[in-house]
Amino acid sequence: MRSICWLLRSYSLLFFILILPSAVSAQQIVTEVPSEYEEPVVVWITPAEMRTSPLYKGRFSDTETALQLKHGNIVTVANEMISAFEASDWADNQDKKQKILNQLQRFMAAMKIALSTQGIDGVLDKKAEQNIFLQSLNSQDHGLNSLEIDVLFDANGQEVFGYFGETEDELLLYEYLEDGERVRLLLTRAQVREWRLLEDALTNLVLKQVELVRESNISELNNAVIRWENFLENGYSQMPWESTINGWLIDTPVCT
């Protein structure tokens, strides 16, 4: 009996010596969540990272990237950033990295289809092209917010930040321990930095492709406001009964 206990103790010791250190390094427990896990990229990115990170592409300001974008090679630029991410070592979190890659793969496939839709000719410098691009992305269940950070729930039902909620690739960045005070980091700081830099840059890249459409949307909303103002304030007088009757006769448009 004593020898069995000794054996168990030895195995436990071996477990703590060999297994636990790597677990601790991968899933550090902290009392304060580091900035990278929750705050916007601009809060924690360093000037050096901003200029040199292959995942951030200097926010597309380096000469080579700018040239690629000038020629409409959005997918090439995005693929270069994703390749840099793929090449980094996520040894102890390979499964989580794979979740991200799954989603990126789907997103890039949708981008490629959108960019090859009839009516798009190279650079998306015309509003009509931007409309086709976005319409195609939307019809494939993707859009400008596909890679956005989510508020999700951890195992204890606490709100935490993560990605791809309600999909099989749901990815939490951290979780609370049962005491409701300490937090287990589910990705290392370096890993979170890499992914969030990439996600931020990709979102920015896609958003830039539809700037003309966004501008036009605002302009159309502005026109609607002017139309109402002309009708109600600069047009003919509206007594309450006129307003009521006219109101029920005129079908109020969906978003104007």
Place this chain on the structure above:
Amino acid sequence: MTKHTLFLLHGMGNHEDTQWADDVWNKLVECSSRYKHFKTKKALDEYAEPFPIEYDQFIRKALNRWDTQATSFGDFVESNDSSTQNSLHWLSGISAEDAGFKLSHLADVIVWRYFPLEYGQIRSNVQLEIFRQIRQKREQDANAKFSVMAHSLGTSVTHDSLAALGMATKIGDDVNTFSTDNFRFHSIHMLANVSRLLQTTPKAYESIVRPGSSRTKHRYCSRMYCHDHELDPFTKPRPFDPVTWGSGFNLTKLNHYRGWNIHGWLHYLDNPRVHIPLLKSIAKPSAISPALEIEAVNSYPRYGDDLENIDEAKSQISQLHALAQAIDQERDISENIDSLNDMWVAINTLKELAGDTWTTLEGSVS
């Protein structure tokens, strides 16, 4: 750094100066200072900034327009005897005693709900104000975040404005870059939610103004929080209480009495169950730990400190409970108008009973 933008949409009454928004934001800053993170590490102002949306001017303009043309809104209401479902016959025969409540407190609601032209103008302006700001900020930072806090009538204005725009696939001839496929609010906070009571199309329970993840279709926010005080008269008919909206939706029933105006925005906001989710949304989830949140909620006194007339106030609260029971939850505002009026009178009696200490949370926001 681009701060998290918190859109504020006010409720009934006159909001022509910006004091209301200052009062709400200052209250939120005061609430944040109760927690260590905001006191010692990073103040709320460094995380987020308010963006007030005012639509009251359009209601005032309509009322003034009618008044100056010798056909006041009150006269119109009294003479309206249309038999359509949207008629205002339920407001006719206003007595001198309750004209104050019906016209001063409900005029805004009536203009919003029963006058489609003014409704269209308000909705259009609110959409422009919100989405112009979003576009400006997203130009500076593609990942800028936006949340909404609305109170009372503002919840209906928020719902209808966002629902109409978020579900449209096109704006004019162009793809809608603010549709649910392309944009999402971080969180939406509805205080004294009357969006179901005043619903038109789409109906509040069928709307895209509901929470979900970024990969779920037809969801306009990540998280949605609704807060309802047990004796708030305006939330009793057709209460907003969806049962199948998932874990991203949170409805809080409140029973605190820290000021006389239990419908007031500041009275709602004072409660940790209301301000903690909001603070975490616009700052970061870990700014207030779950343990600290539980402690703050549990230690929050139900009644205001040092009340002069607590026993009388409690008795009045019991009467309010009885009046609230008389409201038929399945009927709309027109069929409950007398019960609502009785409750409003009872709340004002509470004000008289409460003494000076109960006026602290009144502010300029009703």
